[in-house]
Amino acid sequence: MEYYGSIEAGGTKFVCAVADEDLQIVERISLPTTLPEETLAQVFAFFDAYQLKALGVGSFGPIDVNRQSSTYGYITSTPKLGWKNVDFLGALKKRYDIPIAWTTDVNAAAYGEMHLGAGKNTQSCIYLTVGTGVGGGAVVNGDVLQGFSHPEMGHISVARHPDDTLESTCPYHSHCLEGLAAGPALEKRTGVKGQLLEGTHDVWAIEAFYLAQALMNYTLILSPEKIILGGGVMKQQHLFPKIRESLVKQLGGYVELPDLEEYIVGCDLGDNSGTMGCLLLAKEQESLK
């Protein structure tokens, strides 16, 4: 029997899975992300036990998704030790002579959620993960969003909250979303890790303000049918109504939004968004063969 394979390659762990024709997962493992040779050896050991017909990869980035580029398939400028300028897709293609889909981890998650999760019955969505960093992927007209490169929507510029003087935690930007609203910013503001903060803490108003501002800009630029929020920070469920409320306030009635309870939602697939997206992309890639 032939299987579809999935690699959700994160900066801290790799989740690999194989699934049958109906995308039912047969086996799934999680590996720590160490050095490329070491991690890839474990990835190969896992997949070598199966006859694969296609593979889908959703990788941490930045990655090169431009098919015209000489470094297509590479992880490019990551600070992650050993992974800079690694020909990830090339290594996989060398090992497995099968169709391989290649995109970012968050694009894969957006694709998975759109087809099988919170975005079912839509043709477009954004998936934003808010945790140690902020990353976003999107699907537009049914296809993963890529252009000259892939989205990096966690680093958009945001206007500061009038009461906020925090120095951005982003080494690149003095006022980007990630630098002012990811986990490290929450901890820097309060001295407490985000997951341990009470829902009543004042800091959540500032957090909601930044996330809502970003969602407003995503909405005005992409007009997605659904915005799906995941990641560690979004485990704080009380953030959802705060974000919706702040979005309405900041937008000032300029655009008529869909029902906000339906528009800004959590993940349906939990930790499986990326894996299911990779499997779907693998299946699609195979059908293009």
Added chain:
Amino acid sequence: MEYYGSIEAGGTKFVCAVADEDLQIVERISLPTTLPEETLAQVFAFFDAYQLKALGVGSFGPIDVNRQSSTYGYITSTPKLGWKNVDFLGALKKRYDIPIAWTTDVNAAAYGEMHLGAGKNTQSCIYLTVGTGVGGGAVVNGDVLQGFSHPEMGHISVARHPDDTLESTCPYHSHCLEGLAAGPALEKRTGVKGQLLEGTHDVWAIEAFYLAQALMNYTLILSPEKIILGGGVMKQQHLFPKIRESLVKQLGGYVELPDLEEYIVGCDLGDNSGTMGCLLLAKEQESLK
């Protein structure tokens, strides 16, 4: 002989054109936008002289582009006298029983430029017009960008320039791009109309800062292969290098950009971007029949 028709419906004028199979324009007129019945009567009088096989419409907005909506094809919440909640597409369909493509004026311009102008040989681009207002459209993976609605990227939130205290000219937002960088903001800052301002005026640094910030956010969210700038304000050619320079500074090296001279460019089709886009969309719509 049968023709393709184009309506570029703007808030101040309507440009109507008919073209042959090769999209060579046969006749073209410009009408002032007055009241709907009056303007539409002139539009009908123009097209009635031709046998049309399809029509493409790029309209000022906001418009309803959601096919599931009961007001699909309407101009919705415009302040333009008489045009609020007008069933524009419905009126056209009643008159002409042919395929009609329906999108925003700026989406049509983006589509025209991508196929025949500055975006040739790409599959994605943004078209931004900076004039009395700021409006943007986009093409992604070859298709016009629409989701629950259409882009309204002129109203994204921007962080203020440290030296800027101007009260936003946008009635909805205290710090959106249009409110701080459209023609009226330029005039409010200087007391002089934008087109009369010298290229050496200090105000252009602020103008370039805001436009570059917006382009940075569009880039991080959409990753288009090309950004095409048009409209009255962009007739000031010296703005292009200023915007490119400010973009590089604000992005802080986080993402590797395409060659900026190729990435941020003016229109190739001049005043014809929208018309050519509408004709292309008409032809495409006909082929879907």
